[in-house]
Amino acid sequence: MLSQTDLHAEMSKQDYKLLCHPLKERLSALQHTVKEQKLPVVALFEGWSAAGKGSLLSDVILTLDPRGFHVYSTVSATPEEVRKPLFWRYWTKMPARGQIALFDRSWYQELYIAQVEQGISDRERERRTESIRTMERQLTDEGAVIVKFFLHISQKEQRQRFEALADSKNTSRRVTDRDWKRNKQYDLYYQAADGMLRDTDSHRAPWHVIPSHDKRYALYQIYSILVSSIEEALRKKEQRQKALPQLERLSQEPIAPRPFPLVPTPKLREVSLEPRLSKEDYQDALEKAQKKLYKLHNRLYREKIPVIVAYEGWDAAGKGGNIKRVAAALDPRGYEVVPIAAPTQTELAHHYLWRFWNNLPKTGHIAIFDRTWYGRVMVERIEGFCSQESWQRAFQEIIEFERELYDWGAVIVKFWLHIDKDEQLRRFNDRMNTPEKRWKITDEDWRNREKWDQYEQAVDEMLARTSTSFAPWHIIQSQDKKFARIQTLNLLIKAIEEKLDA
């Protein structure tokens, strides 16, 4: 894509005034529509050092209302970021609906710059390319606009700009040895960038190579593209509310999502609820398992392996007590229970996976999710909080999310705590009749209970469609809470041991 760019394109001051000022006004007005229509907008600026990212970006943001955008300058990863998945620091910065996020460098530096400077393997490059495609697909599927600029200048122009910067007292510190080296290795970066542009260009998140020798011309291009991309997205949004969503999506989707092999799981009705554990056997097994887990937690910490434990299950199935038995074995400095309740305003304004990205553990830590991202295909599906198209799509998105965590090195264990309908009623009544427990039961629990059959169907589908070798579901019979606690502890221990032995 780079070779097709006319680097000598220019624009006169007069033309710039004539053509660019109305675009700026249009962009400024569009920002209000973006807010009203709750469109999340991402614009990223990649390109050569000294291509003018800072100064072009500076012009753009002066056109915008500060209440509606945020600039992220991507520098080297902080120690916290190093202990999270590679794309964590980008995911967590994605804009809320109606907001604009501007990235000065972006996730693409993990691809073409890393390729040259860190010599990542071909396989890793492909993996990252796939991750980026997935991320951009997930975001645009939920309505985000992603505009990608690559600011292009020639090797000679870059050298001259470095020289000019180095000659001035005020700016000389901005030219580093790394910059000179980058200029010398221009060809290497060129090749890497060109491949990256080819591999990650798509209808849904297209690349725009901007010839940047002439600032006015570059700005004119950037404003035109920003305005037309946002206008197109707004038009599409309107159309989508009228036309068939499926048709439109197919025409937009050149790259099929990656298929993942599934692991068979039984249907809930097929699971035996018989097993029981005596109090003595339970106490012995509990003590043994907790000691083992405590030791493993130390090893996880040393080997910097993150663990993600996902709890789902019927209301009153005993998630809280079960989690407590796991947590009691752990050093509080190395684990966190993440309770998932109804999303906050801020969470609702983001992609549904955003809040889970925000709550991932650090390497070496354990995150225990009390309810999870599976809400998308259960409560959100059944209560109609998202469209059918959205929750249907979620099965794939969730596996992709878990795969990303697995590739990062995480142990992922998912539990469905299972009881039957009669047992739930007994526990609900017990809660109603015990003053200290009454806070645990709400009207919503009773309402959910009435939808037991709908939930059962949704859960069966969820188990069947999202159990993978790297993030398997375990149905835990929790009719006997003691039995369930030992089972989850042992399954968690087994999963950790397998990882440590691998």
Add this chain to the structure above:
Amino acid sequence: MLSQTDLHAEMSKQDYKLLCHPLKERLSALQHTVKEQKLPVVALFEGWSAAGKGSLLSDVILTLDPRGFHVYSTVSATPEEVRKPLFWRYWTKMPARGQIALFDRSWYQELYIAQVEQGISDRERERRTESIRTMERQLTDEGAVIVKFFLHISQKEQRQRFEALADSKNTSRRVTDRDWKRNKQYDLYYQAADGMLRDTDSHRAPWHVIPSHDKRYALYQIYSILVSSIEEALRKKEQRQKALPQLERLSQEPIAPRPFPLVPTPKLREVSLEPRLSKEDYQDALEKAQKKLYKLHNRLYREKIPVIVAYEGWDAAGKGGNIKRVAAALDPRGYEVVPIAAPTQTELAHHYLWRFWNNLPKTGHIAIFDRTWYGRVMVERIEGFCSQESWQRAFQEIIEFERELYDWGAVIVKFWLHIDKDEQLRRFNDRMNTPEKRWKITDEDWRNREKWDQYEQAVDEMLARTSTSFAPWHIIQSQDKKFARIQTLNLLIKAIEEKLDA
């Protein structure tokens, strides 16, 4: 305080069961009241290494509902934290109303541990002590409960615990050279801790020294104190709604807040709105000032000096355009405009200064606040969003906040953009009559306009009561926007130059 502790206090297993279990149940139930009554609760655990902070904390959190608490393990500051004010990382972690924050080590490590290990000067120690007192006063004045535990063990006990840890394969890595050194220097820490406990013990945030040789006894103490502290706070909250708030506050306040000398400011009516600037003079002056500011920004960056620019002013006084002229001179990677609108749910659930703490710049960066913390003594005062007692108190709190920033090394400049009532009407009408500007004007603007006199009185009081030598107010006559822009640019330049020359 340490010498009065009976380190040999013990509790039998039987007594523990008898006495502690009901306390745990009580605490568990209280957590729901805390949530209902929207009480923010802070409990911090300081004390000797190996005193059992982790294990005691672990017991406490297993008693709590994970939806209502958060544990913060304070380790060494991250690079981001190093570039913020010393207490930034604690302020930003303060719990929302109804939430419990548990600190494993806390802001107190910046005092007694820093005293021994970093050899901070007496003056710096006093400054930090004062900052901590101020922070705790500000938080408790807004209703927070602060419970401070110091877990106490003897030098011998500490050594024996280190030896036991070092002997076991699983835990040996946890005993570091620093720990052994700390044990050898026990006396130094003892003295430092004892002084700190004395200096920062107060009715509103009392210290509790917990003899921690016996875990059961320590736990029993911790549960008793947590339960009684929360119960007392709930009682007080109820009383406060009945009795005279002033009386109660006086009896609680052993240490008077530090007085700050004020700088005289004119009343708004006394400010001349005559000065004007021709278009040519403006263009020349603007270009000159922006070039100068750009160069200064480079120097600020190199010398790691943070700058905080606070914009307040009448609606339609021209804040946006003024800010744009400042921003246009800056590298977008080194500044941020922070627009302050109505607080979000999350912000509302915290201390009103919390969101400003969260939006501070890094060292070397510039934060431009479009509206500020002064909302407390303007809109919140006039619209009755906080009690009279709260906004009266805010004058002092705001100066303390700004003093903290000044002590950190920040340049602080505050602008009040002033126009008269007729000019505002002209601009409102202009906005109404120009389609591209209509979004800028809302019903609220008209409602605020009706309260012009009330606002004027509040602003005059604010200017008179919060202008200090380290964070002075500048009344900018903005009847002529061009004049105002040059004035703010030059005042900002002057403040930065003074700092750089100092």
